[in-house]
Amino acid sequence: MKKIISIIAYSWAVLCLVLVPVTFIGNGAFANMLAKMSFMKVNARYSGGDLDHVLSKRDYKIEINKPVFTALIGESSKGFIQVKWVSKELPAAINDSIDFDNNGIPDFIVNIDTRTGKTEFKGLDKTVLGLQVSSKVKDSWLIRVDLKNPKK
Numbered sequence: 001m002k003k004i005i006s007i008i009a010y011s012w013a014v015l016c017l018v019l020v021p022v023t024f025i026g027n028g029a030f031a032n033m034l035a036k037m038s039f040m041k042v043n044a045r046y047s048g049g050d051l052d053h054v055l056s057k058r059d060y061k062i063e064i065n066k067p068v069f070t071a072l073i074g075e076s077s078k079g080f081i082q083v084k085w086v087s088k089e090l091p092a093a094i095n096d097s098i099d100f101d102n103n104g105i106p107d108f109i110v111n112i113d114t115r116t117g118k119t120e121f122k123g124l125d126k127t128v129l130g131l132q133v134s135s136k137v138k139d140s141w142l143i144r145v146d147l148k149n150p151k152k
Contacts, residue, residue: 044068048082048144053102060087064100069149077152080132083110086140090114094141097124110134114141121145 023030034040044050049065056062062085069079081100093113097106107125112118112134119134121143129146136142 044070048084048142052100057096059089059091060085060094062086062096062098064098067100067147069147069151075149075151077149078129079147079149080144081147082142082144084137084140084142085112088139090136090139090141100145101125108145110143112141112143119143 045068049068052064052066054061054063062083065082065084067079067081069075069077083098083100085094085096092115093111095109095111097109099106101107105125107123108128109122109124110131111120114136117134117136119131121131121134123130123145127148127150129148132144132146134141134143
């Protein structure tokens with residue numbers, strides 16, 4: 001019995017001796033394979049949520065994402081909406097009223113000086129709490145607006 005246990009233990013040690021270097025070497029490839037699996041998804045708090053609709057203007061496009069109210073469990077009472085202005089060359093000033101819920105009534109007005117980054121914001125809807133972030137990201141300008149969850 002002792003001999004069987006020692007054979008199993010030594011076999012396990014040899015297997016681990018081979019397995020550990022292989023996992024270190026293949027770690028990058030394994031991570032890429034795991035990230036590409038269909039069930040892997042970046043949390044909406046980091047990605048800004050799913051794209052809801054796109055508005056085309058003369059010099060740029062406005063990408064409006066769906067509101068994000070995710071919490072660890074269920075929905076949060078506060079969330080945000082992400083709006084992105086995309087263009088090969090952003091205009092010096094962006095002045096837009098945004099209707100994120102598609103009810104035909106603007107929910108907020110934003111004025112951005114893209115050279116200085118100065119952003120003026122005015123909430124028009126009761127669910128709009130204020131501006132969270134306004135920043136240049138590569139060839140676009142992105143804002144996140146804090147929202148109150150209308151369901152809570």
